[in-house]
Amino acid sequence: EAEVAQSPRYKITEKSQAVAFWCDPISGHATLYWYRQILGQGPELLVQFQDESVVDDSQLPKDRFSAERLKGVDSTLKIQPAELGDSAMYLCASSLGALGTEAFFGQGTRLTVV
Amino acid sequence: AQTVTQSQPEMSVQEAETVTLSCTYDTSESDYYLFWYKQPPSRQMILVIRQEAYKQQNATENRFSVNFQKAAKSFSLKISDSQLGDAAMYFCASGGTSYGKLTFGQGTILTVHP
Numbered sequence: 561e562a563e564v565a566q567s568p569r570y571k572i573t574e575k576s577q578a579v580a581f582w583c584d585p586i587s588g589h590a591t592l593y594w595y596r597q598i599l600g601q602g603p604e605l606l607v608q609f610q611d612e613s614v615v616d617d618s619q620l621p622k623d624r625f626s627a628e629r630l631k632g633v634d635s636t637l638k639i640q641p642a643e644l645g646d647s648a649m650y651l652c653a654s655s656l657g658a659l660g661t662e663a664f665f666g667q668g669t670r671l672t673v674v
Numbered sequence: 675a676q677t678v679t680q681s682q683p684e685m686s687v688q689e690a691e692t693v694t695l696s697c698t699y700d701t702s703e704s705d706y707y708l709f710w711y712k713q714p715p716s717r718q719m720i721l722v723i724r725q726e727a728y729k730q731q732n733a734t735e736n737r738f739s740v741n742f743q744k745a746a747k748s749f750s751l752k753i754s755d756s757q758l759g760d761a762a763m764y765f766c767a768s769g770g771t772s773y774g775k776l777t778f779g780q781g782t783i784l785t786v787h788p
């Protein structure tokens with residue numbers, strides 16, 4: 561069964577360092593999402609791609625976060641420099657993008673900034 | 675804009691009993707879907723059930739059903755014959771026309787007692 565792949569599963573980094581997360585969506589899914597989930601809360605959308613184009617990055621802290629999906633397939637989310645408040649689970653999801661379609665989630669990357 | 679509110683941080687149920695999780699939402703979209711997602715411990719989030727706002731009939735999926743009250747902007751999830759494997763964090767979410775973007779509630783932790 562096709563799954564959304566994310567790596568690494570866990571990442572510990574020192575504040576002010578750079579960190580990057582990778583996501584490989586389900587084949588054929590044009591829409592890719594990065595969500596941030598603080599412990600005990602619901603996921604919040606950081607950035608959304610349709611193919612290689614960003615369609616929503618209104619909640620992305622652009623001074624330190626960047627995201628790309630160069631060939632419209634896999635995607636990388638980067639934080640530079642990391643801050644203590646960035647500690648969270650970073651979830652990647654993909655879907656066919658039409659209204660009402662199911663979003664498929666990866667297992668996430670648990671980031672701890674020390 | 676969309677907001678989703680889950681007012682029950684935690685719920686518990688005895689195995690084989692029925693439990694209802696509450697959710698209220700607000701949206702400016704004329705066409706939208708509502709979802710319940712399940713996030714088991716250390717596993718990826720999966721779709722439990724979805725409801726199109728235009729459909730008056732409540733959605734059902736095996737032991738899972740919803741009570742959709744559009745005028746009241748309420749969307750509750752009923753789990754019948756609860757099983758130990760139902761223990762998880764449950765998220766209510768709304769999705770409008772923006773390429774399937776989801777807005778999540780804060781989540782409800784469901785504990786199932788044997």
